[in-house]
């Protein structure tokens with residue numbers, strides 16, 4: 001192979017090799033897709049003289065790095081427990097990508113800059129030290145890390161600002177790739193805006209795919225429904241094969257979970273402290289140790305998680321009078337949902353994506369006739385679009401901001417009737433296993449969504465009047481889940497009939 005090289009060529013080659021630092025070799029390995037220098041090491045539990053057997057390998061991290069550098073996937077959610085090495089992986093990927101490809105532009109984003117500085121930056125410093133990276137500058141005024149080859153990693157805050165609801169501020173930069181840490185804290189809109197900013201800066205020069213890396217602990221939010229749930233029922237990968245309506249390829253998505261027990265580098269104290277924190281508190285244990293996405297650690301959640309899990313199996317719930325409740329939507333992301341009830345048993349759930357008002361009227365009339373429900377037992381969400389149906393459908397119309405029902409069995413001081421109904425639904429019905437959603441035609445997705453919506457009944461302090469009970473506002477629920485709680489609205493409206501049993505129904509709401 002060295003034929004044709006004269007002595008001076010060989011000498012200069014030798015000189016080049018001599019001048020290579022261990023870091024240069026790591027950078028070249030990274031470029032070639034060999035991550036041994038990151039994922040191999042000595043396990044933390046080895047003490048003093050280490051033996052061959054102490055060498056260890058973080059297989060999940062290696063998989064994650066492969067996905068981060070392949071030409072297949074575009075959006076990658078990694079995580080689903082604490083201590084699996086999410087942050088370390090993100091820092092290694094960005095640092096080595098920036099060093100391996102001159103003049104590239106990367107970001108790491110979080111809800112708040114102070115969290116980036118307090119946690120991600122600390123891990124960057126650890127990674128720099130561990131891998132002997134000294135040649136970088138951190139600009140603390142403008143919050144970016146710069147390397148001598150001209151590459152940059154920007155630290156960006158993506159907090160929701162009412163003055164910029166569409167996150168247009170994020171829209172003007174061009175990046176090679178980026179990472180969103182604790183993505184569940186971030187508005188879905190911000191994530192989609194960031195997704196449009198990557199793949200735009202020297203990607204074709206180096207053959208780098210558009211790559212959005214996301215990390216988070218398990219939580220009930222849009223990331224769960226968009227990645228975890230779809231990963232579990234495999235639809236994530238079926239969706240990847242479908243084309244967009246405009247005939248273009250979809251962003252190729254993938255989810256990979258990683259538990260603390262899969263991280264061979266974890267310090268024993270970390271496991272011990274996580275374990276002692278988690279052992280007192282089941283949801284924390286389930287979420288952070290076992291990576292269970294179906295546990296909410298919010299102590300203010302009004303429905304007990306176990307009871308939420310029961311709503312499709314409460315066969316003991318007896319049938320009673322028939323009611324219909326309906327949440328109206330004509331277009332956009334909201335659903336049009338009708339529940340038909342016999343007592344607290346849901347016998348029929350009708351869901352439509354997009355509807356026209358004639359369709360709504362005919363659906364309602366059809367179900368009203370089929371189940372023989374009188375107009376006094378039909379409740380329609382009367383806010384917004386629902387109001388248009390007044391005069392077209394004989395029914396009651398629910399006003400979310402309406403006054404609480406005073407004569408009902410449940411008379412504490414609530415901000416409005418909607419909050420009152422949600423409290424009653426959670427405490428009296430769900431937590432006593434008194435609701436059975438018995439429609440066998442519900443899909444797995446719909447069931448998951450119903451459960452996620454029930455977990456969003458969350459107590460919050462009322463800012464105007466501390467004496468009043470309040471629940472998490474719908475806008476916040478929408479932004480956390482990524483969709484409107486349309487099923488929950490139908491369940492909430494059913495409560496009204498229980499509360500107002502003693503009232504003259506026609507007087508209060510019509």
Ligand SMILES: Nc1ncnc2c1ncn2[C@@H]1O[C@H](COP(=O)(O)OP(=O)(O)O)[C@@H](O)[C@H]1O
Nearest residue numbers: 038039041082083084085086087088089265266
């Ligand atoms: N490749 C690695 N080499 C050395 N240490 C690692 C590696 N990956 C992870 N670690 C160790 O594991 C610890 C936990 O990883 P971290 O990324 O903070 O977890 P997470 O963000 O998932 O909670 C880190 O503090 C680090 O000490």
Ligand SMILES: [Mg+2]
Nearest residue numbers: 083086087088
């Ligand atoms: Mg972390």
